Amino acid sequence: KNEVEQSPQNLTAQEGEFITINCSYSVGISALHWLQQHPGGGIVSLFMLSSGKKKHGRLIATINIQEKHSSLHITASHPRDSAVYICAVSPLNSGGSNYKLTFGKGTLLTVNP
Amino acid sequence: NAGVMQNPRHLVRRRGQEARLRCSPMKGHSHVYWYRQLPEEGLKFMVYLQKENIIDESGMPKERFSAEFPKEGPSILRIQQVVRGDSAAYFCASSLWRTPETQYFGPGTRLLVL
Numbered sequence: 059k060n061e062v063e064q065s066p067q068n069l070t071a072q073e074g075e076f077i078t079i080n081c082s083y084s085v086g087i088s089a090l091h092w093l094q095q096h097p098g099g100g101i102v103s104l105f106m107l108s109s110g111k112k113k114h115g116r117l118i119a120t121i122n123i124q125e126k127h128s129s130l131h132i133t134a135s136h137p138r139d140s141a142v143y144i145c146a147v148s149p150l151n152s153g154g155s156n157y158k159l160t161f162g163k164g165t166l167l168t169v170n171p
Numbered sequence: 172n173a174g175v176m177q178n179p180r181h182l183v184r185r186r187g188q189e190a191r192l193r194c195s196p197m198k199g200h201s202h203v204y205w206y207r208q209l210p211e212e213g214l215k216f217m218v219y220l221q222k223e224n225i226i227d228e229s230g231m232p233k234e235r236f237s238a239e240f241p242k243e244g245p246s247i248l249r250i251q252q253v254v255r256g257d258s259a260a261y262f263c264a265s266s267l268w269r270t271p272e273t274q275y276f277g278p279g280t281r282l283l284v285l
Binding site: 060091093098099100101102103106144146157158159160161162163164 | 202204206212213214215216219227229230262264266269272273274275276277278279281
């Protein structure tokens, strides 16, 4: 079992729909990251959070530390949101290796016009 | 303020050749991380470097792979005697401080070994 699990693996939506991508993890963490990767492209860091909720434009990320679960929401989705969304965790580690990100396999989002 | 730069963006090598991947971190960032993304797999940590020091190379294969981050110039990930299984996207990221901290990723180098 992977330390970081994402669901769904693939998601297709119509433009304007509200999107939710889920991430569950099994280790203690110091932070959780949401990243975006366009096909053949680079990786952009969207959020880093360790508690509560963060919002940037149409994107909202939430985390529940007790449940070891995070969600990424996209409101009023648009075709340009089509990308792979990746959840990653910085482990809580007494050895100080919390830089060593562990990644989920990603969720491929396709938003159709 | 330019972002993280990687070159080349695409690299084709024949089996047995050497591959050199370069990463210039964001200005002012002294922490560099290398990750590998194999086809159909998630990203995996390879190595963490600070200027002139390898801090953690636990994710890097023991043979053929090496990394450096000299006092001057970019960080280099070097793969000697490449094999087909080395074909992957290699991403570098940098941060201002040691994480947990937002890591800024480069565009990646796609390595294809023929």
